[in-house]
Amino acid sequence: MASLLSLHLPRPSPHHLIRASASSSSSSSPTTTTTTTSTTTQASPQSLEEEFGRKGIKFTDIGGVPTVELTVRNGSSLSLRIPDGLITSYKPKVYWKEDGFEELLYTIPTGLDSGCPFKGGLSLVLHDVSKDGSPWQPSQWTVKDSDSDSIDAVQVELSSSNANGSLEIRYVITLSLLCMATAVIVKNQGTNTVKLKSAMLSHLRFKSRRGSAIQGLRGCSYCSHPPLSSVFGILSPAEAMKKEPPNWSLFNTDNDNGNKEGSWLVEDNLYTVLGEKLSRVYTAPPMERLKRVYNTPPSKFETIDQRSGLGFRVIRIGYEDFYICSPGALSEKYGKDYFICTGAASMLVPVDLDPGEEWRGAQVIEHDNL
Amino acid sequence: MEIMRALQLHPPLPLFKHTTTKSYKLSSKLSMSRGFHKLNALETNSTSGTTDLEEELPSIDFAFVSPKLLPDGSPDIHIRSTVGGQKLRDIMLDGNIDLYGPYDIPLSNCAGGGTCGTCMVEVVEGKELLSPRTDKEKEILKRKPKTWRLACQTVVGKPDSRGELIIQQLPEWKAHEWE
Numbered sequence: 001m002a003s004l005l006s007l008h009l010p011r012p013s014p015h016h017l018i019r020a021s022a023s024s025s026s027s028s029s030p031t032t033t034t035t036t037t038s039t040t041t042q043a044s045p046q047s048l049e050e051e052f053g054r055k056g057i058k059f060t061d062i063g064g065v066p067t068v069e070l071t072v073r074n075g076s077s078l079s080l081r082i083p084d085g086l087i088t089s090y091k092p093k094v095y096w097k098e099d100g101f102e103e104l105l106y107t108i109p110t111g112l113d114s115g116c117p118f119k120g121g122l123s124l125v126l127h128d129v130s131k132d133g134s135p136w137q138p139s140q141w142t143v144k145d146s147d148s149d150s151i152d153a154v155q156v157e158l159s160s161s162n163a164n165g166s167l168e169i170r171y172v173i174t175l176s177l178l179c180m181a182t183a184v185i186v187k188n189q190g191t192n193t194v195k196l197k198s199a200m201l202s203h204l205r206f207k208s209r210r211g212s213a214i215q216g217l218r219g220c221s222y223c224s225h226p227p228l229s230s231v232f233g234i235l236s237p238a239e240a241m242k243k244e245p246p247n248w249s250l251f252n253t254d255n256d257n258g259n260k261e262g263s264w265l266v267e268d269n270l271y272t273v274l275g276e277k278l279s280r281v282y283t284a285p286p287m288e289r290l291k292r293v294y295n296t297p298p299s300k301f302e303t304i305d306q307r308s309g310l311g312f313r314v315i316r317i318g319y320e321d322f323y324i325c326s327p328g329a330l331s332e333k334y335g336k337d338y339f340i341c342t343g344a345a346s347m348l349v350p351v352d353l354d355p356g357e358e359w360r361g362a363q364v365i366e367h368d369n370l
Numbered sequence: 371m372e373i374m375r376a377l378q379l380h381p382p383l384p385l386f387k388h389t390t391t392k393s394y395k396l397s398s399k400l401s402m403s404r405g406f407h408k409l410n411a412l413e414t415n416s417t418s419g420t421t422d423l424e425e426e427l428p429s430i431d432f433a434f435v436s437p438k439l440l441p442d443g444s445p446d447i448h449i450r451s452t453v454g455g456q457k458l459r460d461i462m463l464d465g466n467i468d469l470y471g472p473y474d475i476p477l478s479n480c481a482g483g484g485t486c487g488t489c490m491v492e493v494v495e496g497k498e499l500l501s502p503r504t505d506k507e508k509e510i511l512k513r514k515p516k517t518w519r520l521a522c523q524t525v526v527g528k529p530d531s532r533g534e535l536i537i538q539q540l541p542e543w544k545a546h547e548w549e
Contacts, residue, residue, distance in 0.1 A: 005536035
């Protein structure tokens, strides 16, 4: 697999800026906003398409919300809602046959009238935990740049910032033939050190509950831990940690009913079975990290779905932990298919970002099912 | 957009300082077996003020480099630390480091016999800690670079050795060059 990713996007050329101002001044589209109020709202899909549209990058309007659809040469596609920054669909080509696409992400409607009508999918969770109380999270995204090499890979960059502009966040979503990557770059433009916790909350779909597992975490320490709270998480932190009533089935081997939150164990098994309810963080324990040298946790794992025969590899770059949650019997409340919530995270130990410093983290989901 | 990153690897000696870039105090009480330690809040710092490197048991630090780079072009490195005097193959298998690659399936390797040659590794740094090449190794690695060893024939130091070792896994499959 030749293509490697870069987290750098070229600076928008002056040509782009000229086109942007021209399109906004002459925009006569009936839909809502223009680029005059720059920070929170953005131009209509038509002007976004003019400014950022490329081969494989299409801006449209789905349900009144600007959405960008990325596609690559082999037909793999990705759908991203711009204002929320939620990836609602990733359909890679996984079978050689005609139309051999499978939806990997699990997205469900929330049925709410206001806010985002979807939960699940893949979202960036970023908490500014510098102060006590409820942490600040980015909530409004605008398109900053796009890039495409016209056949193999396409990339879109969203940006957001906090109220006083001290944190500048860039969220780069890349789609390639056999992988998709989400990267975050946080720059501290303020004068105080900021503490950040972050995760790429990915809800992955499985065809079978009994045949779902993860390989590659043997030897890694883990502890029971709730996920970072997010408006897009299907299971809230409390729900994720709630113990399932003990069932006497033969499959009751690998759940966390026995673990107290905070106690560390080491994964002994080659496969981590995901049939029962669990919510864990796989990483080097924070106390270990204080030592002169400690065993580094694995940088990737692979999911196994016995019924569909598909596997996906999740790779973390810049992130310290892997968060893994399986809903067990609770998945029946949400839909027919089984799902897990997983992703690269730095959630146990906050990252210290000094003024002027930049932090980068990325998660890559790749597959070799073809 | 750069699809191919220029490969800029070199054996990173500052590797072992990656654990924490900020200063910390090492307490002798923290040197306990991993996995069964009740987690305390990270803010309660260890009380001892001195770095107790002399009291810490002698061990050898390893950096294992995977043949495949991470998607952003950076090397995929795993750190382990263990007591010396063991065979490199045992250290790698106990530490869940991929030694055999595609030959990891049953009956595809000789499981330490020194006859199949599938446990080849490249020693990037620290070869002075290792036992010299055995005759079996010389035979099997005749046409390979001098830095390559068979992990099942190589003994790493002695129980009281200290040092650092950088090992390239699966050197025949690696996608980069060491300077």
